[in-house]
Structure formats: C-alpha cells, structure tokens
Amino acid sequence: MIAESYSLFKKDFSSELRTRYAINSLAMFIIVAISVILFSIGNETITTSLTGGLFWVVIFFTAMSGLARAFVSEEERGTSLTLQLIASPSTVFSGKLIFNLILVFCMNLVIALLYSALFEKFVVQNFSLFLLTFILGNIGLAVSSTIIAAIIAKAGAKGTLYPVLSFPILLPLILTSVQLTLFSFDGTSFEEAKFELAIVVGYDVIMLTASYMLFDFIWKD
Amino acid sequence: MSSYSIQSTNLTKLFGRRLIFKEINFNWSDRGIYGISGPNGSGKSTLVKIVAGLIAPSQGKITHSNSEGEIIPEKLHNHIGFVSPYLILYEEFSAWENLKIFAEIRGVLFNDEHILFYLEQFLLDTRKDDLVKTYSSGMKQRLKFLFALMHSPEVLIFDEPTSNLDEEGKKVVYDIVREEAKTKIVVIASNETKDLELCSEVLLLEKFK
Numbered sequence: 001m002i003a004e005s006y007s008l009f010k011k012d013f014s015s016e017l018r019t020r021y022a023i024n025s026l027a028m029f030i031i032v033a034i035s036v037i038l039f040s041i042g043n044e045t046i047t048t049s050l051t052g053g054l055f056w057v058v059i060f061f062t063a064m065s066g067l068a069r070a071f072v073s074e075e076e077r078g079t080s081l082t083l084q085l086i087a088s089p090s091t092v093f094s095g096k097l098i099f100n101l102i103l104v105f106c107m108n109l110v111i112a113l114l115y116s117a118l119f120e121k122f123v124v125q126n127f128s129l130f131l132l133t134f135i136l137g138n139i140g141l142a143v144s145s146t147i148i149a150a151i152i153a154k155a156g157a158k159g160t161l162y163p164v165l166s167f168p169i170l171l172p173l174i175l176t177s178v179q180l181t182l183f184s185f186d187g188t189s190f191e192e193a194k195f196e197l198a199i200v201v202g203y204d205v206i207m208l209t210a211s212y213m214l215f216d217f218i219w220k221d
Numbered sequence: 222m223s224s225y226s227i228q229s230t231n232l233t234k235l236f237g238r239r240l241i242f243k244e245i246n247f248n249w250s251d252r253g254i255y256g257i258s259g260p261n262g263s264g265k266s267t268l269v270k271i272v273a274g275l276i277a278p279s280q281g282k283i284t285h286s287n288s289e290g291e292i293i294p295e296k297l298h299n300h301i302g303f304v305s306p307y308l309i310l311y312e313e314f315s316a317w318e319n320l321k322i323f324a325e326i327r328g329v330l331f332n333d334e335h336i337l338f339y340l341e342q343f344l345l346d347t348r349k350d351d352l353v354k355t356y357s358s359g360m361k362q363r364l365k366f367l368f369a370l371m372h373s374p375e376v377l378i379f380d381e382p383t384s385n386l387d388e389e390g391k392k393v394v395y396d397i398v399r400e401e402a403k404t405k406i407v408v409i410a411s412n413e414t415k416d417l418e419l420c421s422e423v424l425l426l427e428k429f430k
Binding site: 003004007008010011014015018019077078079081082084085086087088089090091095220 | 273275276295296301305307308309310311312313318322325326327328
C-alpha cells in the first residue's frame, strides 16, 4: 500500500506543478496575510503572546485556503470515479495525506521564516520545543484538513463549509499549539510543557485513527 | 477459462424516497457478455456502479468471487475494468502518462509492448504523447477502453460503450468485446440495439420497478 500511496502522491505532485491549483493560492495568501498584519501594526510593537497567536492564525487560514484542493480538485474535475477505480480507499487517503503533509510543512516553514525575519518578538528560546510543536502541529493540521476536505468535496458550498467545519475540529490543536509556541518563546522546559505536548500527540493519534476508519464511508457514495 | 462470478441478491436502490429498481437477482459466471437495458433514468448506470463496487445498494448484496473465494471490497478495483461516459481521465497528462500513473497506483506492471499494442488497436498510437485535454470526445472514449483493459481484469463493465464513437471506433470496440468475452465476464449497459446484440443475456430494468 505504501508504494501505491507514494505513486498517488507523485501523481498529485506532478498535477500540482502543471496546474498550480494549491501552490499559487497558498503563496498569495501567506504574502497577503502577513502584509496585512504588518500594515495594521505599523510602528507599534506587539507582545510575544500576540505574535505567537498571530503565527497560528496565519497558519490556520492559509491551510483553509489551499489544503482542500487535495479532494476538491478531483471532485471538480470529475476524476474521483477514476481514482475509486484504481486505488483502495486507504491508498487514496494515504496518498492525499502525504501530499498535504508536505504542502503544510513547506507552507509553514515559509511562514515561520517570514515571521522570524519580520517580527522582532518572534524569538524562540527553546528551539527543540518549538520544532516538536511545529512538527506535531503540522501533522495534526494535515490529517484534519485532509479528512475534512474529503467530507466537503462532495458538498455544494465547499468554500464556506471548509473553514466552518474545520474550526471546531482544529480548535483544540490550534489552542494547544499556540500555548506550546509561547512556551518555546519563554524558554519553558519539556518537563513543564509535557501536558500540552500530550494533548497534541493524543489529538494527532485520534485524528489519524478516526480518519482511516471513516474514510471508506466518506469516499464511497 | 475464468472461474469468476458475480452474484446479485435482492439488489434494491433508492435515492432518497425515489425507487430506482428493486429485488434484482442474477448470477453471472465464468465468461460471456451480459447486457443491462432500460429507458433513460431506469438505473442502468446506477446498477453498473453497484456491480463495480463504486456505490452501495440500499438493500441486497453483490458478491464477486473467483477461484480463491469472495473478493473483499478493498481489493475489488483490481479485478474490474470500467468504461463509462462519466469517467474522466486526467486532462493535464498525456495518454501515456495517464496509463503509466494508473499502473503505478494500481501496483501493477506497466508493460510498454502491451500498452502500445492497445494504443495501436484503438488508433491512438500517434497521439499518445499529447495531453488528454487536446483529444476529441471519441479519442477520450477510446482511451477509456485502454484504462479498462490495461491491467487485464477479470470483469469488464462498459456503460454506453459506443457513445461518442464513429463507425470505425465502434467496430474496434465490438471486436475487443467479442475477444475479451472468450475469457472474461463482460457487462454492457446500453440502449443501443447493436451493443445489446452482442449479449447472451439481457437484464431489462423496467421489470424491476
């Protein structure tokens, strides 16, 4: 199944390079969102906690603008049936998840680099904790976004439904990730942050398990 | 000789409260050409989608079996070749790229010679490297047959197989259907008299309302 999922990821990657459905919208959103924040701040200095919060706000809305493409593009082009005929549901979900994971990591790496360059309060004291938060947060974001994209792809008002459905599902992850990011800014140790880390790990495991269990029902009409 | 069989038990489908068909029973086995016919809206496409495992029936059961026993739904796609007007291939790739991608995702060997043989048969060999979006509707329809045949499935399901095809294209399809039916189960859903003339058995859907 891993080889087949990787082949599906390669197909999506080649398709994305030719159509630029997700990359363009994500890149534009990142630039516009960060520019708007910078313009609205002006010469003011924002607090560390606000910087950490805004970092995850940009990540959340950027994910909302591009990650649904994994399934929506298949549904809009009418190729979902083709995919059903060549791959098992678990292969489809794994392939789409790999694609979204890589997209999320690249997108959030750009956001993190821009934040560290443009926001003076974006100073990480505990880099290991920040890196772990970044990895676990991105995994949770990719898994949730992928399964929600599969659900909304078959609905009529996809654009509206995606953030509406994502918000309550992603809220525990975003709130905990914001807290962990602030811990990493403060230089808090792993020992003190273990409760929040356990929440994010638990969230990732539950979402991944539930997604694989539910995808078969979502994928087939 | 194939030992494949498709058995339907009291197959019923409703969309909301609208009954499409009810209590369809059949047993298609070994090899041969089986037809499904009925007026527009009678549920031909719905029935072939259920047979292919793409949608679930409201009641009843469809069972695919081969010499190794019942085939689990997770693996069914590798045993079926499917052609229909609503099947759309990836237009941003060429025919050759599409077929290679399908083989990789299916996890089957991509045999260049085998594919080239089919491309020649379906008169697509000279356009194999062109993007699918530049194809005419007839060429796209012929490419769908390659999509259905390339992994040598045990069952071929053709929904309106000759739609968008010219006389030459139809002749190629009829030849393929007769040839494949010697070793496989071929299911044809159509209203075309010529398509149904190929079938040894035809299921008339208006009888199941």
